[in-house]
Amino acid sequence: MRTDDAAAPRPQTLLITLTGKDRPGVTSTVFSTLAGFGVEVLDIEQIVLRRRLVLGVLVSLPRDVKALRAAMDRVAAELDMHVEVDRGTGDNRDRPQGRSHVTVLGMPLRPAAVAAIAGRIADTGANIDRIERMARYPVTAIDLHVSGADPDRLRVLLSEEAARQAVDVAVQPANLLRHGMRLIVMDVDSTLVQGEVIEMLAEHAGCLEEVAKVTEAAMRGELDFEQSLRERVSLLAGLDASVLDRVYAGIQLAPGARTMVRTLKRLGYRFAIVSGGFSQVTDQIAADLGIDFASANELEVVDGKLTGRIVGPVVDRAGKATALRRFAERAGVSTAATIAIGDGANDLDMLAAAGLGIAFNAKPVVQQAADTAVNVPYLDSIIYLLGISREEVEAADAEMGIVTPAPPLA
Numbered sequence: 052m053r054t055d056d057a058a059a060p061r062p063q064t065l066l067i068t069l070t071g072k073d074r075p076g077v078t079s080t081v082f083s084t085l086a087g088f089g090v091e092v093l094d095i096e097q098i099v100l101r102r103r104l105v106l107g108v109l110v111s112l113p114r115d116v117k118a119l120r121a122a123m124d125r126v127a128a129e130l131d132m133h134v135e136v137d138r139g140t141g142d143n144r145d146r147p148q149g150r151s152h153v154t155v156l157g158m159p160l161r162p163a164a165v166a167a168i169a170g171r172i173a174d175t176g177a178n179i180d181r182i183e184r185m186a187r188y189p190v191t192a193i194d195l196h197v198s199g200a201d202p203d204r205l206r207v208l209l210s211e212e213a214a215r216q217a218v219d220v221a222v223q224p225a226n227l228l229r230h231g232m233r234l235i236v237m238d239v240d241s242t243l244v245q246g247e248v249i250e251m252l253a254e255h256a257g258c259l260e261e262v263a264k265v266t267e268a269a270m271r272g273e274l275d276f277e278q279s280l281r282e283r284v285s286l287l288a289g290l291d292a293s294v295l296d297r298v299y300a301g302i303q304l305a306p307g308a309r310t311m312v313r314t315l316k317r318l319g320y321r322f323a324i325v326s327g328g329f330s331q332v333t334d335q336i337a338a339d340l341g342i343d344f345a346s347a348n349e350l351e352v353v354d355g356k357l358t359g360r361i362v363g364p365v366v367d368r369a370g371k372a373t374a375l376r377r378f379a380e381r382a383g384v385s386t387a388a389t390i391a392i393g394d395g396a397n398d399l400d401m402l403a404a405a406g407l408g409i410a411f412n413a414k415p416v417v418q419q420a421a422d423t424a425v426n427v428p429y430l431d432s433i434i435y436l437l438g439i440s441r442e443e444v445e446a447a448d449a450e451m452g453i454v455t456p457a458p459p460l461a
């Protein structure tokens with residue numbers, strides 16, 4: 052609520068917009084010139100697209116507007132740019148309540164998709180205040196700063212449009228919390244790693260087809276997870292435990308997994324994996340990636356062979372959410388500061404418990420329930436949802452002497 056007197060006259064201001072080919076020293080030349088006019092700088096926005104610069108400067112009204120205009124014309128001529136000087140009143144329009152970040156991920160991003168997303172935003176009466184590119188590779192990611200719409204309503208509308216346009220759209224309230232995410236809790240099979248570990252084990256046991264069928268139905272949420280897991284594990288009875296190491300050695304992480312973990316750990320994020328899979332494999336993944344917390348099911352091994360049983364209680368759908376809460380507590384953060392990422396029906400409770408639940412290349416039932424769905428195959432796309440750009444990731448890597456891995460375009 053504004054407390055200033057609405058009847059007070061709005062001060063006169065001058066908006067100076069300079070456009071043209073970018074060159075070193077443009078901003079400094081413009082402001083050196085303004086320095087001679089006794090004005091106050093109220094706002095500055097500058098962007099450069101393919102070496103084309105747009106600089107907007109809002110200043111208080113100078114005593115001699117004519118002289119300032121003439122000086123700006125001279126500066127523009129000198130720089131071979133175009134300048135407009137508009138007299139008006141007040142500052143930028145107050146941004147209405149209901150502010151969101153709408154991140155759009157496209158591979159490729161087509162104009163029709165941008166038109167449709169912008170159209171749905173306009174339908175709600177909301178306004179796009181600003182647009183920024185977060186990444187160009189391996190996906191094109193743009194961040195729209197939107198005001199004037201309830202983020203929850205916007206999320207529903209835009210997720211429908213995203214599906215029609217085959218792009219990913221994430222809607223997050225624009226508040227401090229987005230900068231305060233502290234713990235990322237990930238599912239493992241088909242999220243952090245490609246494929247399902249139980250199927251790799253089943254292949255060694257010669258029962259892949261049978262296991263894969265049950266896994267698929269369980270992930271769609273058609274079966275009781277615990278019962279279906281116990282059934283599948285029983286088929287592995289007699290398998291030599293050394294197979295676990297062979298399976299681990301053959302595991303492929305999701306593209307961008309290391310980049311995501313490395314980047315966010317630099318910012319002090321902590322990581323957890325919570326898996327309905329097996330600790331004999333997930334603990335090694337956790338150690339390899341420097342993951343802080345891990346929870347999974349332990350396959351019973353007797354005399355070097357799998358018994359076909361699980362030790363202790365099964366980490367099921369509810370167990371995953373419990374683990375998320377437990378790890379948040381151990382990390383000393385509220386669940387609102389957690390992000391959960393998963394793809395299967397057994398991730399639903401965990402996604403709901405987190406501050407931000409992300410369905411990653413997930414089953415339809417999971418996509419519908421989660422706060423946001425990411426369907427590009429790159430796990431590091433999640434970074435862009437947090438307002439971190441690919442350029443920042445690459446710059447931080449370069450400082451450490453690392454070339455940011457460039458996953459092949461799918």
Ligand SMILES: [Mg+2]
Nearest residue numbers: 238240241395
């Ligand atoms: Mg999974």
